[in-house]
Amino acid sequence: MAMIEEQLPDRIFENPGVTLRPISEGAEKWLYRPIQCLDHGFVYLVDYTGTDLSVVDAARVSYGQGTKSVNTAEGLIRYLRRHVHTSPSEMVEVKFHCKMPIVVARQWVRHRTANINEYSGRYSEMLDEFYLPALDDIKAQAKDNKQGRGDELPLDIRQEVRTRFAEGYRRQYEDYKWFLDVGVAKEIARLGLPVANYTQWYWKIDLHNLMHFLRLRLDSHAQYEIRVYGEAMARIIKDAFPLSFGAFEDYQLHAISFSxxxxxxxxxxxxxxxxxxxxxxxxxxxxxxxxxxxxxxxxxxxxxxx
Incomplete structure (x- = not known):
């Protein structure tokens, strides 16, 4: 038993109170505190496992020494991130509750390294909530990018776009409710609803793959609607894992690589x-x-x- 205890991090003996799990004060302050995204969406932290020091402990298990100090922890975390040693960061996980338009969810789910449990339109009625873009976010198709926005559109065009969106959403949801009222199964009735309809899910992912998600979705070329969610999660992760996020910012998010x-x-x-x-x-x-x-x-x- 003594030999096993020698390999345990010193901090677990310092406060033998309610829990022995590592606690991140930065993460604790974000638990169940929603950040609004778009018009009806949100992101909030449901749970997490591990801290920055968990990354260090995982890295050092290879030679049997636990974390010695925050200073050395920061140096090791920065070394790991700088040299793309990612597996220690995979030992830390976060779980979010997210609500977003289906069109955003379909982009989001392309990141296949997470565990997801989504709202079921077969079991429950779909919500009467639809994403209505702000006037400033309605723009022309980019001339040099087949999947992006470009120049401003005239104000009257943008106003008409919003009006037609809103009217379309109202009609489509009225049809959906009529289908349900006459006995159509939920799984069929929902087929006429647009991808602007809101869905929600629990989304659990490890820290390394979350940072990969953020590197792509915080980029200025990412679609605005999903970038909003990336920015919300980045606020949380920056507080929850400051050493890891700082290294991520320095060596990946704001770094430049050359071919x-x-x-x-x-x-x-x-x-x-x-x-x-x-x-x-x-x-x-x-x-x-x-x-x-x-x-x-x-x-x-x-x-x-x-």
């Missing part, structure tokens, strides 16, 4: 340079036009393009 072709262009030229010259040297070294544009954007962040 071999990009490094070749960087090493072969003197920087900074004008935009005209940069376009010329980049196109000479990289054939794909989208890659060229992405590389120019990186160079602009570094102030390498004047």
């Amino acid at each position: 071999r072709l990009e490094l070749d262009v960087l090493n072969a030229n003197q920087w900074p340079m004008s935009r005209i010259k940069a376009d010329r040297v980049v196109s000479a070294g990289i054939a794909n036009k989208r890659e060229q544009a992405e590389f120019i954007a990186k160079l602009q962040k570094l102030n390498f393009v004047l």
Whole structure:
């Protein structure tokens, strides 16, 4: 027994009170505190297992030493994140209750590393709640991006779009209720409802895969409607696991990586340079036009393009 105890983290002997599980004060303050998202949605933290120190303990089990101090914990967490050693972060899990439009849920569920239990439209009536975009969020199709928004639309067009959305939602939900009233099964009656209808689920995921989700969904190119949920979860995770989230921000979220072709262009030229010259040297070294544009954007962040 003594040999086993020697391998346990010192902190579990310091406060033998209500629980021996590691507690994150930052996570505790977010439990069951909803953050509103869009017009009818929300995100809140239901539960969590582990803390930043749990990541460290998992990493150090390979040589049998528990966490010694927060300072060394931060250094190790940053090392793990910097060198993409991800399995220790997978030992920490979080569980959210989320309510979102079905169109957002369909994007969200593409992240297949989570456990999900969703509201059942076969068992329960679908909610009379639909996402109605704000006027500022109704824009034209982007000219250079087949899946994004672009320029502003005239105000009268945007107002008419909202009016037609609202009227359509009302008619579709009235039809849905009529189907139910005449005895149509819920699983069939719901077929006429739009993807703007709200659903909700419990969503459980480990910390590493949550950060991967956030890296994609916090990006400026992500659809606004799902980015709102990413921002809400990021607020919670930043408080719950500050050391891990800080390393994630520094080495992934706000970092820049370069391909071999990009490094070749960087090493072969003197920087900074004008935009005209940069376009010329980049196109000479990289054939794909989208890659060229992405590389120019990186160079602009570094102030390498004047």
